[in-house]
Amino acid sequence: MSFRWSYFAVPLVVLLLVVALSAYFYHLLPAEVAVRFDNGLPDGWLSRQMTLVLALMPQLLLTLVALALAFVMTRLVSRFWSSEATRANPKAIVALMGNMIALPQLVFGFAMADIFVYNAYQIHLPPLWIFAVGFMVVGGIVIGVVFVRAIRWDWGR
Numbered sequence: 001m002s003f004r005w006s007y008f009a010v011p012l013v014v015l016l017l018v019v020a021l022s023a024y025f026y027h028l029l030p031a032e033v034a035v036r037f038d039n040g041l042p043d044g045w046l047s048r049q050m051t052l053v054l055a056l057m058p059q060l061l062l063t064l065v066a067l068a069l070a071f072v073m074t075r076l077v078s079r080f081w082s083s084e085a086t087r088a089n090p091k092a093i094v095a096l097m098g099n100m101i102a103l104p105q106l107v108f109g110f111a112m113a114d115i116f117v118y119n120a121y122q123i124h125l126p127p128l129w130i131f132a133v134g135f136m137v138v139g140g141i142v143i144g145v146v147f148v149r150a151i152r153w154d155w156g157r
Contacts, residue, residue, distance in 0.1 A: 001077045001090055007070035008063070008098040014105040015063040021113060022052055028120035035115055040124055055112040062105045070098035088150065096146055103139045107132050 005012075026048070033051040036044030046054070077090045107128070114125045125131075 001074050001081070001094075003071055003074045004091075004095075007074070007095050008066035008101070010099040010102040011063045011066040011105055014102050014109060015059050018056065018059045018105075018109045018112065021109070021116065022056060025116035025120055026052060029116065030119060033115065033119050037118075037124075042118075051115065055108075055115070058108045059105055062101050062108075066098045066101035069101070070094055073097060088154075092146070096143075100139070100143075103135055106135055 029048045029051065031048055032045045033048055034042030034044070035046050035051055035054075036042070073094045077094065081090050110125070110131045111128055114128065118124055
């Protein structure tokens, strides 16, 4: 099994979107950026540069984790997977594993967007917990659909 970029395409796209969002908002941010809030009011500040570093670092690290995971899993599958032993589709499994990293990336990206929007326009996005729960539900549905399809495919053989 060979490595494919599609095995971690979603985290890579999220990283590129976050970089673009950061580039757009960078010039709109004040010198001291409010990064922590208590009841919607600023409670902690960082410099504009440090805010950008702390916003982009988790995105980059998670994208690298997705890349490493996909790369290592393709090597392990190539070395140890026996198509006669199981009927599972290793390409689908590796793609799911690599692209699942996008879920925490999206949550971090939303928090970053809230910080940027507040500092640029003094408004907050909806609460982070609503966004996080929504993505967990969507992620659970996607995983559920994949498992149901796998079970149906296995029973059909």
